[in-house]
Amino acid sequence: MNVMDTRATSAMLYLDGVHVSFDGFHAINNLSLTLAPGEMRAIIGPNGAGKTTMMDIITGKTKPDEGTVLFDGVTDLTRLDETRIAELGIGRKFQKPTVFESQTVHDNLLLALNVDHSVKGTLFWRGSRAESERIDKVLETIRLTDARNRLAGSLSHGQKQWLEIGMLLAQDPKLLLVDEPVAGMTDVETHLTAELLKEINKTHTVMVVEHDMTFVRELGVKVTCLHEGTVLAEGTIDQVSSNERVIEVYLGR
Amino acid sequence: MTPHMLTRSLDRGATIFLLAVAALGVLIPLSNLLLPAGSFFQVPTYLVALWGKYVCYAILALSIDLIWGYCGILSLGHGAFFALGGYAMGMYLMRQIGTRGVYGNPILPDFMVFLNYSKLPWYWHGFDMFWFAALMVLFAPGLLAFCFGWLAFRSRVTGVYLSIITQAMTYALLLAFFRNDFGFGGNNGMTDFKDILGFNVQAEGTRGALFMLSCLGLIVSFLICRAVVSSKLGKVLIAIRDAESRSRFLGYRVESYKLFVFTLSACMAGVAGALYVPQVGIINPSEFAPGNSIEAVIWVAVGGRGTLVGAALGAIVVNYAKTFFTSGVLAPYWLFMLGALFILVTLLLPKGIVGTFNAWREASREKRPVAASAAAEDGVTEPKMAE
Numbered sequence: 001m002n003v004m005d006t007r008a009t010s011a012m013l014y015l016d017g018v019h020v021s022f023d024g025f026h027a028i029n030n031l032s033l034t035l036a037p038g039e040m041r042a043i044i045g046p047n048g049a050g051k052t053t054m055m056d057i058i059t060g061k062t063k064p065d066e067g068t069v070l071f072d073g074v075t076d077l078t079r080l081d082e083t084r085i086a087e088l089g090i091g092r093k094f095q096k097p098t099v100f101e102s103q104t105v106h107d108n109l110l111l112a113l114n115v116d117h118s119v120k121g122t123l124f125w126r127g128s129r130a131e132s133e134r135i136d137k138v139l140e141t142i143r144l145t146d147a148r149n150r151l152a153g154s155l156s157h158g159q160k161q162w163l164e165i166g167m168l169l170a171q172d173p174k175l176l177l178v179d180e181p182v183a184g185m186t187d188v189e190t191h192l193t194a195e196l197l198k199e200i201n202k203t204h205t206v207m208v209v210e211h212d213m214t215f216v217r218e219l220g221v222k223v224t225c226l227h228e229g230t231v232l233a234e235g236t237i238d239q240v241s242s243n244e245r246v247i248e249v250y251l252g253r
Numbered sequence: 254m255t256p257h258m259l260t261r262s263l264d265r266g267a268t269i270f271l272l273a274v275a276a277l278g279v280l281i282p283l284s285n286l287l288l289p290a291g292s293f294f295q296v297p298t299y300l301v302a303l304w305g306k307y308v309c310y311a312i313l314a315l316s317i318d319l320i321w322g323y324c325g326i327l328s329l330g331h332g333a334f335f336a337l338g339g340y341a342m343g344m345y346l347m348r349q350i351g352t353r354g355v356y357g358n359p360i361l362p363d364f365m366v367f368l369n370y371s372k373l374p375w376y377w378h379g380f381d382m383f384w385f386a387a388l389m390v391l392f393a394p395g396l397l398a399f400c401f402g403w404l405a406f407r408s409r410v411t412g413v414y415l416s417i418i419t420q421a422m423t424y425a426l427l428l429a430f431f432r433n434d435f436g437f438g439g440n441n442g443m444t445d446f447k448d449i450l451g452f453n454v455q456a457e458g459t460r461g462a463l464f465m466l467s468c469l470g471l472i473v474s475f476l477i478c479r480a481v482v483s484s485k486l487g488k489v490l491i492a493i494r495d496a497e498s499r500s501r502f503l504g505y506r507v508e509s510y511k512l513f514v515f516t517l518s519a520c521m522a523g524v525a526g527a528l529y530v531p532q533v534g535i536i537n538p539s540e541f542a543p544g545n546s547i548e549a550v551i552w553v554a555v556g557g558r559g560t561l562v563g564a565a566l567g568a569i570v571v572n573y574a575k576t577f578f579t580s581g582v583l584a585p586y587w588l589f590m591l592g593a594l595f596i597l598v599t600l601l602l603p604k605g606i607v608g609t610f611n612a613w614r615e616a617s618r619e620k621r622p623v624a625a626s627a628a629a630e631d632g633v634t635e636p637k638m639a640e
Contacts, residue, residue, distance in 0.1 A: 059502060065571060086504035098499045100492045107488050117504050125485035171503060206380045 010072050012037040012175055012205045013058065018067030019227075020053060026065065027053045035175070040201040042216045043209045044240070045226035046249055051209045052095060055177050055228070059092050060085040072174065087117070090094035091173035095162035095180045095209075101153030105144050105163060108152050109135045112167035134170065141196070158189045165196065174201065178208045182215050194218040198241035213241070225249075262479035270562045271472055276603075277304075278468025282461030295477045301460050303576065305532040307569045312474050312525035314552045314568035315454060316518040319478050321550070322559030323487060324514050325494035327412075329546050330419030331522050333426050334394035336393065336540035338523025340396025340430075340437060341393050344377060345386030345455070346451050353447055360401040363445070364438045380536040384452055390527040391520045397422075398519030399512065406508040411497070420543050427541035454531050460527040467528045478561050481514070490514060551595045557605025564606060 013035040020028040022030055028050045035041055043051055056062035057069060060082045068076040086092075100108050113131060116122070139145045142162040147155065153165060161181055168176050181197070182190040194215055200206060201221075210216055216223060216237055223240045225233045233243040240246055263271075281296050283306060288295035314336050320326040347362040354367040360373055379385040401422060405415055433439035452459045479488055492500045493507050501507055530536045539545075549568070556567020571594070579587045602609050 061498070082501035083504055083506045084496070086502050092502050094499070096495055100495050100499070102495055103488060103491060110485070111488055111492055111500075112503055114504070117506070119509050120485065122486040122489050123481070123484050124258075167503070 009034070009070060010037075011035060011070070012039070012072060014068065014070040014073070014205070015058075016068040018054075018056065018069060019065045020062060027229050028057065031067070031226075031230055033224060033231060034206060035207060037075060037205055038201075040103035040206040040208065040219065040221045042195070042206060042219055042221055042223045042237075043226060044111055044211065044216060044223060045214075045232070047229075049226040050229035051226055052179060053229070055092060055179055055207075055209070058085075059090060059241050084175075086171075091171045092163075092170040092176065092177045093164045093168055093179055093181060095158065095183070096212060097164050099152040099155075099160050099163050099167070101151065103137070103152060104149050105152055105155070106135060106148045108163060108232060109138055109170045112170040114171050114173075138166045138169045141169060141199075143192075154220075157184045158186065161185065161193070161239070162196075165193075165200075169200065172204075174205060176206045178206060180210055181208065182210065182212050190215050191218065213237075258480045258484060259476070262476065266562055267475070267479055270565070271475065273473055274308075278465050278472075278610075282464050286457060286461050298457050298460060301464050302459075302532050304461070304465040304487075306470050306529060307465050307572050308464070309525045309529035309532070310549070310552065310568040310572055311565040312467075312471050312528070313522050313549050314556065314564040315471070315474050315478055316521035316525065317549055318553050318558055318561055318564035319481065319521070320514055320518045321553060322561075322564070323482050323494065324490040324511060326511060326515060326520075327416045327550070328419045328515075329416045329543065329550060330421075330423035331518070332543075332546035333419075333541055334398060334519040334522035335526035335545075335549075336423075336426070336430075336527030336536070336538075337394045337397065338390045339530040339536040339540060340387040340443075340526075341380075341386055341523070342527035342530045343443040343446075344380040344389075344437075345383060345445045346449060346531060347443050348377075349448045350380040350445065352443070362438075362443070364441065364443075365436075368433055368439075370436075376436065387527075390523050394519040394526075395516050399550055402512045402515040406511045409508075423541050423546055424543055426437075427538050430538035431543060438537070440538065442535060442539075444535040444537075445529070446531065446534055449531050452532065456532035459603070460532070462593035463528065463532050467532070470524055470528050475561060475565070475627070477517070477521070481517070482561070482621050485497070486510070486513075523589040551591065554603075555594065555605055557600050557608030557611075560605065560607040560611065563605050563607030567605065570606075 011034040013033070015031055015033045018028050018031040019026070031050070031054065043054075045051055053062060057064050060077060060078060060080050067138065071077050071085075071088060071090065075088060080088070085187060100111065105110070110131070113134065116125075136145070139148055141163060141201055144159060144163060144166065145248065152160065155163060161184070165178070165181060168178070178197070182193050187192060191210065197206060197208065197219065208219065220237075223235065223237050224231055225240050225243070227244050227249045233240045233246050281301060285298060285301050286293055290297075313331065316334075317328065317331050320328060342423045350362065352359050354363040354366075356363055358366050361370055365373070380389070405418065410418065429435050430437055431440055437443070446454050448454065449459065452462070482490070489500065489505055489510055493505070493510055497507055526540070552568040552571045553564045554567070555571055556565065557563030571591075574592070575587060578584065578590060584591070598605065604612060
């Protein structure tokens with residue numbers, strides 16, 4: 001990675017001293033975290049640790065009260081809205097699978113493609129072979145080729161999760177934020193999802209929030225444990241899970 | 254509109270609808286003009302005007318369906334855009350009266366003479382020319398919708414809050430247009446029209462032509478709506494309707510889409526109002542009444558929102574019922590019937606008439622042998638262009 005002078009950091013994502021409070025509740029408290037380009041990071045932490053709020057901050061849904069959030073070393077994300085941040089190349093999969101239920105699997109992917117998103121561009125859009133091929137490739141990756149003409153609302157829970165990951169692939173962002181990708185999945189599906197994310201990580205920077213420890217272990221990446229809006233521990237899964245404070249937080253005081 | 258947009262937008266239902274409208278648009282005026290009066294197949298002149306009114310309402314219903322059915326924007330003030338288009342046409346018709354008014358003033362319409370205006374207000378200039386008035390029919394509602402939408406959508410006002418402020422908008426305009434010093438005829442509005450483009454508005458030939466033009470307006474509006482909803486933009490609109498924030502995270506600028514479709518819809522409503530005024534012969538502030546806008550939403554709900562054809566049919570069916578019931582002994586109970594109809598449709602036919610019919614047809618298609626449907630699916634390997 002060549003570091004240019006204008007870049008404040010070589011990190012893909014850089015959070016420093018971030019604070020957010022909602023009506024006096026400190027959801028994020030002096031949170032600092034960096035993600036190197038090409039890295040995959042797993043984020044764990046009990047409920048209410050601030051994992052989803054952190055994603056809201058990175059994607060522009062929530063504005064932090066203070067702190068720095070830099071993307072790709074140069075872009076201050078706190079000044080931009082969701083659309084602009086998505087255009088810059090940050091994609092997000094939600095905790096609850098959010099697909100466009102009344103449209104087909106194919107159309108969901110078509111909508112996600114990172115092509116011209118302007119009113120004029122979509123009004124006069126004509127399909128191209130390149131677009132169709134990309135969609136076919138994504139369909140194959142997420143194993144939904146046979147379901148391409150089915151309504152997304154009729155898919156099983158696991159398939160919806162995969163479709164949403166597929167939408168991320170179609171969007172082809174530089175940074176993927178994946179919130180609880182295996183919630184409600186069978187063991188086989190969980191294993192396949194881990195494989196899929198590892199594959200995606202070969203070409204993308206990924207941040208995964210997940211409760212499922214088997215899954216996190218299978219990913220085999222650096223783990224950050226959040227608690228009460230701040231970083232409690234960081235390291236390999238073994239280091240983190242043997243950390244006394246982490247155990248204390250998870251098992252209760 | 255490019256050719257591929259046209260072919261993509263015409264499915265079977267759309268084609269049948271367009272042919273039916275075109276046939277009625279030609280047959281009704283011809284039967285009125287060519288057949289002898291009193292003949293069984295002759296459509297009386299009053300019916301031509303009445304059905305012309307329904308067709309204008311159908312255009313208004315289409316404009317509401319475009320934003321409500323496809324983008325989830327429930328406007329309870331769309332009557333305002335309809336009325337603005339109507340006023341622009343009314344102003345042209347007033348200027349055409351010339352010296353034939355009661356006061357015989359060549360420049361000032363009667364109500365201005367009556368209210369002691371010494372000269373024509375600046376915003377009345379240009380309305381003696383048809384092309385200018387026609388432009389204003391699109392521009393006045395379009396500009397209002399653009400400004401209103403720019404403020405509302407940028408501030409992310411959605412759902413019931415947006416509905417309430419659209420209602421407030423039309424009510425504010427109602428009050429403004431009621432004022433005599435606002436310069437649009439106050440309480441009485443504009444009436445006593447004589448000519449349109451040199452033809453007598455009362456003449457049977459003109460009425461027939463206006464009916465044809467209204468049908469043409471419906472056809473063009475329908476084609477525009479179909480072209481919009483069957484393009485990729487239509488998919489984005491549905492995405493916004495179903496999961497607005499998700500669309501933002503995919504990089505769609507939701508407010509731009511809403512603004513585009515809202516302004517387009519307002520222009521269509523304006524055209525509907527402009528076609529309506531010469532056929533009913535009057536435009537006054539009551540057109541801004543919130544009740545009118547709500548009624549128009551009911552037409553769409555009854556016909557089936559998000560179907561376009563249903564919206565147009567709903568407008569015609571409900572207005573036909575209104576004419577039927579308000580002319581008999583049941584007249585005092587019409588509003589109760591309308592209310593009951595809305596409740597019944599919401600409870601029993603949430604998809605409306607056409608929506609329910611489509612769902613029923615879809616269901617019976619799925620029951621067919623698996624082999625047939627599998628073969629059908631194989632045919633759709635290209636992106637769903639023909640949908």
